[in-house]
Amino acid sequence: MRNIMIEIEYDGTQFCGWQIQPNGRTVQGEIKKALHTLTGNQIKIDGAGRTDAGVHARGQVANFFMDLAIPIGKIPMALNSLLPEDVSIVNAVEMPQDFHARYSAIGKRYSYLIYLNSVRSPLMRNYGQHVSYKIDIDKMKDASKVLLGTHDFKGFMASGSKIINTVRRIDEIDFNIHEKNLEIAFEGNGFLYNMVRIIVGALIELGRGKISKEHIILALQSGNRKLLGPTAPPQGLYLDKVFYPLTR
Amino acid sequence: MRNIMIEIEYDGTQFCGWQIQPNGRTVQGEIKKALHTLTGNQIKIDGAGRTDAGVHARGQVANFFMDLAIPIGKIPMALNSLLPEDVSIVNAVEMPQDFHARYSAIGKRYSYLIYLNSVRSPLMRNYGQHVSYKIDIDKMKDASKVLLGTHDFKGFMASGSKIINTVRRIDEIDFNIHEKNLEIAFEGNGFLYNMVRIIVGALIELGRGKISKEHIILALQSGNRKLLGPTAPPQGLYLDKVFYPLTR
Structure with missing residues (x-):
């Protein structure tokens, strides 16, 4: 499985924050939906940290594992075409297996x-x-x-x-x-x-x-x-x- | 009648532009409503120029005539308390009778x-x-x-x-x-x-x-x-x- 790190920009105004919630629109939830459409799979996404409702990000980081053989450089555009306009994947990098957006952060x-x-x-x-x-x-x-x-x-x-x-x-x-x-x-x-x-x-x-x-x-x-x-x-x-x- | 010039900032995102329309939310319309609440009168507001839906202003100018004996320095706060948060009166100046926001502009x-x-x-x-x-x-x-x-x-x-x-x-x-x-x-x-x-x-x-x-x-x-x-x-x-x- 490829370990993909993504950098994410979002306008937090219309989000109930980063983390998936039972009710309420979240950044993690929107990315999970886009990844499901792209890969056909339910994929777990780990973020570097939570942000609250209304808080913005220019460089949030997350990682996830997937099988899809899409070139790494195409991932931002592929996901952005599936994401709402208040969230954007600004970069994607393939990382070693042990990379974790939260635990690897210094x-x-x-x-x-x-x-x-x-x-x-x-x-x-x-x-x-x-x-x-x-x-x-x-x-x-x-x-x-x-x-x-x-x-x-x-x-x-x-x-x-x-x-x-x-x-x-x-x-x-x-x-x-x-x-x-x-x-x-x-x-x-x-x-x-x-x-x-x-x-x-x-x-x-x-x-x-x-x-x-x-x-x-x-x-x-x-x-x-x-x-x-x-x-x-x-x-x-x-x-x-x-x-x-x-x-x- | 006092001739009041106001400078206006607005976020055009949620407006159908400056000019009052039969249907659709406009900046001029919101200011007219606020002036009506403040003075009890229907007041005509002349803007320096129209802006389209989605266009923003940091320094739109308009003028209107009114009787109300409110100190000029209090007009921005008084109107802002009645205006939605995507429009703000940033300054007010009392002008000579012949001042017109559009025709006086150079x-x-x-x-x-x-x-x-x-x-x-x-x-x-x-x-x-x-x-x-x-x-x-x-x-x-x-x-x-x-x-x-x-x-x-x-x-x-x-x-x-x-x-x-x-x-x-x-x-x-x-x-x-x-x-x-x-x-x-x-x-x-x-x-x-x-x-x-x-x-x-x-x-x-x-x-x-x-x-x-x-x-x-x-x-x-x-x-x-x-x-x-x-x-x-x-x-x-x-x-x-x-x-x-x-x-x-």
Whole structure:
């Protein structure tokens, strides 16, 4: 059986997230349907990670096993012709048998888009968080540095998550501002459920003066989620890239 | 009566264009409804120009007359609270009695976004034209120069238009490329129906080698629309700004 890795872009607006659900339209479900049409078989697809409803991806990764003797370069076009227009296979690579989209991953990059303007933007409504008040970006940059490195991010995880090991490493947090768009990019070895959105929510609260850097330090030390602000909304979040050995 | 100028941003995806229609959801119609709720009156709204279904605006302009003694600075928020989320009033200015959004305009800027990639992009599907084949951007830039200045653009107008004077002046055509996005911006004293989309369609045909610069020159001289390629699709087009004396 061939082990096929695919890179996937999707607009999360009309999806109930990545993972197949009994009710609700999901990215994994749409790909599974397309693979069924293409191969005639029910094929299991493993994704590098879940994304929530409304969250987008520029470089989600998944893998699956199949027999079909289609040239690897034809797989994106073949699947795209069967997929709805809010999901697209942007690349396909044949991998060794032991490759697994999730377990082989050594890191991920997410970015979060914030739209800074006193009035809302129709063109950005599904693709960024609207922040209408003034925020101090330099203060946010400064505070974000305490998150770099290896920490127990228990306080930066959505409640109800069953993860036991909450230690993660963040390698980079980059701020880029272009006109009214502030993009904050995160690279690390892995992220807990809602971790990026909780960090962004906290940085915005800090930027508007509702919490201080000490709250973030204390949340890292104590694991107390309540010290941070509300979770930033899903539509600003993008899964940009999943890293594997040799692809970084 | 106060003469109010508003600047409007909208996502054209779910609209049947700017202009009120008996059937179909329009931007002008939504603003009229919001003004009716706000003032209790049926108010006539004049737009700087029509946009087609799927075409977006970052800076459409309209004006209307009203009695309501609301401070000018509060008008955007008041209307936005009544408008659907795909349209937003981004600015309001009180103007002299003789200001008219259309007749007072001395120029407009449009931009057109082209997404260059072999595979389609879900995130761009409603906001740019997907071009999957190679195009020669330098050739397009060079050919676009013949359109600068004052010409009879009869050959660059959708058939069925009843306009008699088809002479227009294009002051600038700017090409900006950022990663896979090619943006072509047009500034001029006015544009005929579908003129920007016809120009972009022709430039793309030229960029892929289907027509030459001579076709464009001949279309200018002869007024023959058939020398050019297909009209570029609406979702790549943005009305960026309308110019008035003193606002330029």
